[in-house]
Amino acid sequence: MIPYPFTYHRAGSLAEAETILKASPEAKLLAGGQTLIAAMKMRLAQPSDLIDISGLKELSFIRAAGDAIVIGAGTRHFEVAISAEVNRLIPALAHLAESIGDPAVRHMGMLGGSLANNDPAADYPAAVLGLDATIRTQRRSIAADDFFTGMFSTALDEGEIVTEVSFPVSARAAYAKFPNPASRYAMAGVFVAKTKSGVRVAVTGAGPCVFRVPEMEAALAADFTPHAIAGIEINAADLNSDIHGSAEYRANLVGVMARRAVAAAQ
Amino acid sequence: MAAVSLTVNAKPVSLETEDRTLLVYFLREQLGLTGTHIGCDTGQCGACVVHVDGRAVKSCTMFAVQAAGSDVVTIEGLARDGKLHPVQEAFRENHGLQCGFCTPGMIMTAVDMIRRIPVLDRATIRAELEGNICRCTGYHNIVSSIEDAARRMDAESKGVAA
Numbered sequence: 463m464i465p466y467p468f469t470y471h472r473a474g475s476l477a478e479a480e481t482i483l484k485a486s487p488e489a490k491l492l493a494g495g496q497t498l499i500a501a502m503k504m505r506l507a508q509p510s511d512l513i514d515i516s517g518l519k520e521l522s523f524i525r526a527a528g529d530a531i532v533i534g535a536g537t538r539h540f541e542v543a544i545s546a547e548v549n550r551l552i553p554a555l556a557h558l559a560e561s562i563g564d565p566a567v568r569h570m571g572m573l574g575g576s577l578a579n580n581d582p583a584a585d586y587p588a589a590v591l592g593l594d595a596t597i598r599t600q601r602r603s604i605a606a607d608d609f610f611t612g613m614f615s616t617a618l619d620e621g622e623i624v625t626e627v628s629f630p631v632s633a634r635a636a637y638a639k640f641p642n643p644a645s646r647y648a649m650a651g652v653f654v655a656k657t658k659s660g661v662r663v664a665v666t667g668a669g670p671c672v673f674r675v676p677e678m679e680a681a682l683a684a685d686f687t688p689h690a691i692a693g694i695e696i697n698a699a700d701l702n703s704d705i706h707g708s709a710e711y712r713a714n715l716v717g718v719m720a721r722r723a724v725a726a727a728q
Numbered sequence: 729m730a731a732v733s734l735t736v737n738a739k740p741v742s743l744e745t746e747d748r749t750l751l752v753y754f755l756r757e758q759l760g761l762t763g764t765h766i767g768c769d770t771g772q773c774g775a776c777v778v779h780v781d782g783r784a785v786k787s788c789t790m791f792a793v794q795a796a797g798s799d800v801v802t803i804e805g806l807a808r809d810g811k812l813h814p815v816q817e818a819f820r821e822n823h824g825l826q827c828g829f830c831t832p833g834m835i836m837t838a839v840d841m842i843r844r845i846p847v848l849d850r851a852t853i854r855a856e857l858e859g860n861i862c863r864c865t866g867y868h869n870i871v872s873s874i875e876d877a878a879r880r881m882d883a884e885s886k887g888v889a890a
C-alpha cells in the first residue's frame with residue numbers, strides 16, 4: 463500500500479516544527495508513525511507535509527520532579543517500560559507501556575502520538591486519566607479530565623503540540639487489560655489509582671473514549687478492595703459492540719478488570 | 729524526492745527515493761534485498777522486521793526517509809563470512825520454519841529479543857513474538873529455536889556475535 467505523496471521534514475527543534483505546522487494547514491506531525499503511517503497507507507489520511515518530531519531530544523526524557531514523573535511526548539513506549547525511574551515510582555505505568563502492541567511497535571510509538579490520537583482502545587489514556595496527569599503543550603497545561611473529548615478527539619487546538627505529561631506518583635496503582643487476542647489493543651482496560659484527589663478508575667477499550675467510573679471510585683474510597691466494587695454494574699448502553707465482543711460482554715469485562723486492578727494495587 | 733543516505737548491512741547507501749517510499753520497498757525494490765518480506769502490509773505480521781539503529785522495527789510502517797542517517801540491518805546482514813548467525817543456525821536445526829515466509833522477520837525479532845533480555849524462558853519468548861505471525865509452524869519450534877539460539881549465544885558470550 464502506498465500513501466498519497468507528501469513532503470517530509472525532519473524538525474531540528476520544536477520551534478521549527480511549529481513554524482512548518484503554521485505554514486502548511488494540511489501538514490501533520492509524525493511521531494512514531496505506528497498509527498499515522500497505517501492511516502496514510504490506507505489513504506484515510508492525506509497530509510501535505512509530515513513534520514518528523516521523533517528525533518527531538520527536547521521531547522525525549524523521563525525525569526522525576528518532586529511527587530511526579532514528567533515524561534516527554536517523544537519518549538518511546540519501550541523507554542517508559544524499561545525506565546528504572548518509572549518502575550520505581552509508578553510501576554503500573556511501566557507495566558502498561560510494556561503491554562502496548564508488540565516489541566517493534568514499542569520501539570517506535572511515542573507517548574505524545576498515542577495521546578494525540580486518542581484511540582478508544584489505546585492504553586496510555588487510561589493511565590493519564592487514572593493518575594490525574596497533566597498534559598502540557600507548547601501553549602498550556604491541560605488536565606486529564608479535560609483532554610480526552612471523544613472518539614479520536616482531544617482538547618488539542620490546531621497546531622498544538624503535546625510536549626510532556628506530568629504523572630503524579632502513586633504507589634497504589636495498577637492497570638489490568640484484557641487484550642484483543644489479535645491486535646493486543648484493549649477490549650477493556652482499567653487503570654485504578656489512589657491519588658491526591660482521591661481514588662480514580664479509568665476505563666479504556668470499552669467505550670468510544672476513555673472514561674471514569676464514579677460509583678467505583680466512591681466505593682473504593684471507602685474500602686479499597688476488589689470486594690467493594692463487586693456489585694457495581696456498568697451500563698452497557700454506552701459501550702462498544704463489535705465482532706470482538708458485545709457491549710454487555712465489555713460491561714462485564716470492565717468489572718472483572720477493575721477488580722483485578724484493585725487486587726494488583728494492594 | 730530526495731537522496732536518502734544510510735547504512736545498510738554495514739555498507740553506506742545513498743539513493744534518490746520519494747518521501748512516501750516505505751523502508752520495506754526501499755530495501756526490496758531499490759536495493760534488491762528481498763529477504764525482508766511483506767506479509768500483511770499493515771503492521772501486524774512482522775514479516776518485514778529489520779533493525780534500525782539496533783532495534784527491531786516493522787519496515788512496512790516506516791518511511792525510508794525516517795531512516796536517513798541510521799544503521800539498518802536486514803536478514804541478509806546477519807551471516808558473517810559465509811557462516812550463518814547462531815539464530816539462523818538454530819532455526820535450521822530445530823525445524824523453526826516450514827514455508828519460510830515469516831522466517832526473516834522471526835529471526836530479526838529473535839536477535840533483538842536475545843540482545844535485550846538476559847534470561848529468556850519460553851513464556852517470555854512467546855510474549856516477545858506477539859508481533860510476528862506464522863501460518864505454518866504453530867510456533868512451537870520457533871520458540872525452541874530461539875531458546876536454543878539464546879543458549880548458543882550465551883555460550884559464545886552473548887551480544888558480541890550479533
Ligand SMILES: Cc1cc2nc3c(=O)[nH]c(=O)nc-3n(C[C@H](O)[C@H](O)[C@H](O)COP(=O)(O)OP(=O)(O)OC[C@H]3O[C@@H](n4cnc5c(N)ncnc54)[C@H](O)[C@@H]3O)c2cc1C
Nearest residue numbers: 493494495496497498563571572574575578584585624646
Ligand atoms: C500492530 C500495532 C499494535 C498496536 N497495539 C497497541 C496497543 O495495544 N495499545 C495501544 O495503546 N496502542 C497500540 N498501537 C498504537 C501505538 O501505540 C502507536 O504508537 C500510538 O497510537 C501512536 O503513537 P505514534 O508515536 O506512533 O504516533 P503517530 O502515528 O506518529 O501519530 C499519531 C497522531 O498523533 C499526532 N501527533 C504525534 N505526536 C504528537 C504531539 N507530540 N503533539 C500533537 N500531536 C501529535 C500525529 O500528527 C498523528 O495524527 C499499536 C500499533 C500497531 C501498529
Ligand code: FES
Nearest residue numbers: 767768769774788
Ligand atoms: S508486512 Fe510489515 S508487519 Fe506485516
Ligand code: FES
Nearest residue numbers: 826830862863864
Ligand atoms: S513458516 Fe510459513 S509462515 Fe511461518
